Amino acid sequence: MLTWERVLAFANEGNPKPDQRLEKSPEEWRALLSPEQFAVTREKGTERAFSSEMCSLFEPGQYACVCCDTLLFDSATKFESGTGWPSFDQPLHENAIAYHADTTHGMTRVETVCNTCDSHLGHVFPDGPAPGGLRYCMNAVAL
DSSP, rough: OOOOHHHHHHHHHOOOOOOOOOOHHHHHHHSSSSHHHHHHHTTTOOTTTOOOOOGGOOOOOOEOOTTTOOOEEEEGEEEEOOSSEEESOOOSSGEEEEEEEEEGGGGGGEEETTTTTOEEEEEESSSSSSTTTOOOEEEEEGO
């Protein structure tokens, strides 16, 4: 189980090796994604809070990266955070996500990206439920 300390270690010391890598040019990604998906995943955008029905969906299943179909989260780890974005407390596999220090917008956060294709997913915070205490705050259009 990942903890905040482990997430910070990945962000500061290097991420786990992904099972595989996928790289495409911006033009190739643009041809595959909607304008909103491209803006969020390839340009590190953020969808508007409460703009997706995914926040209130809790059916059994798994969530994959919209860009490369890498499985990222299981619905068993999804919870209602009240933030307006889908939230999870653990990734499906430790090496599914990469972590990067993010000091934009006058704050310090940890950005989460798909470890297979570098798609921006959102951020992770240390205010999630026990036992891990993590809250992966994801853009629904990235999943």
